[in-house]
Amino acid sequence: MEARGEKGEEAETGRITAQLLKAKTGDFDLESILLLKLRGLGLSDLGCLGECSNLEWLDLSGNAIAHLGPLSSLKALAVLNISANRITSLEPLASCENLQSLNAAGNLLSSLQQLQCLAGLRSLESLRLSSPAGGLSNPVCATLGYRIAMAEMFPGVKVIDGERVSGRGSELYQLCKDLDSSLKRFPSGGAGLAELASSAKPWVAEGYWDLRPARRSSIVDEAYKQFHEVLLECRELSKRADDTLSQCERALNLRPDPNSYVF
Structure with missing residues (x-):
């Protein structure tokens, strides 16, 4: 029995199982899982992940995953990290x-055609295929005209590779980029300018303009709902306690002198 158990565990190495998901989240029902972080676990097979039908936030970064098939059933998924x-x-x-x-x-991902499947996602606001800070990219990012093609393919996306391309803040972002480029192209006629050019830093920190999509409100709403229910319960218990104390006080005030009882 023990030998078969060890063999079974070895066979499931790299595969997402119900046991793994329950251990990671503490949930006994896969449909109850809303947030899931499975970063850097050496996973290569998504296994039963598709059964987490209400999953909204998923981090699978830093694994060895090649196929995303089970994710097709995650209709509620809002945030997905499959980098590295x-x-x-x-x-x-x-x-x-x-x-x-x-x-x-x-x-x-090697061609723009492989991204065409995402064009129908109306809610998509942020798409990252390259992360210079983390040294991560895709072969498609080296394609001639990649940036323009991406903007045309995804007109509703506000942030591509961490840069705002539309929506509030995009103009300011581009202005900051232009100013940064200008500072780095100072002529070498003066030592002060050359020193300034060499030490020029971005106007904003790396990732400052990254879109942080609001989490679907169901998680926060559920937390508020549970807190409100507990608060109401506490108030009800407090009211009952006050009523009980009042009744006891009235009973004590009406009770005759114990010394008058005849046994």
Whole structure:
């Protein structure tokens, strides 16, 4: 029995199982899982992940995943990080109709055609295929005209590779980039200017303009709901305690002198 158990565990190495998900989240029902972090676990098979039908936030970064098939059933998924894996196709994500933010930097996506499947995601606001700070990219990012093609393919996306391309803040972002470039192109006629150019730093910190999509409100709403219910329960218990104390006080005031009892 023990030998078979050890063999079974070895066979499931790299595969997402119900036991793994329950151990990571503490939930006994896979449909109850809303947030899931499975970063850097050496995973290569998504296994039963598709059974987490209400999952909203998922981090699978730093694994060895090549196929995303099970994710096609995650209709509520809003935030997905699959960076630093071995993914060659994003096709299953076309069914994730509520997807707002996707980080797929550090994979094996090689052509713009492989991204076309995401064009129908109306909620998608942030798409990352390259992360210079983390040294992550995709072969497609080296394609001629990549940036322009991405903007045309995803007109509703506000942030591409961490840079705002539309929406509030995009103009200021571009202005800061232009100013940074100008500072770095100072003529070498003066030592002061040369020193300034060499020490020029971005006007904002790396990732400052990254879109942080608001989490679906169901998680926060549920927390508020539970807190409100507990608060009401505490108030009800307090009221009952006050009533009980009042009754006891009235009873004590009406009770005759114990010394008058005849036994």
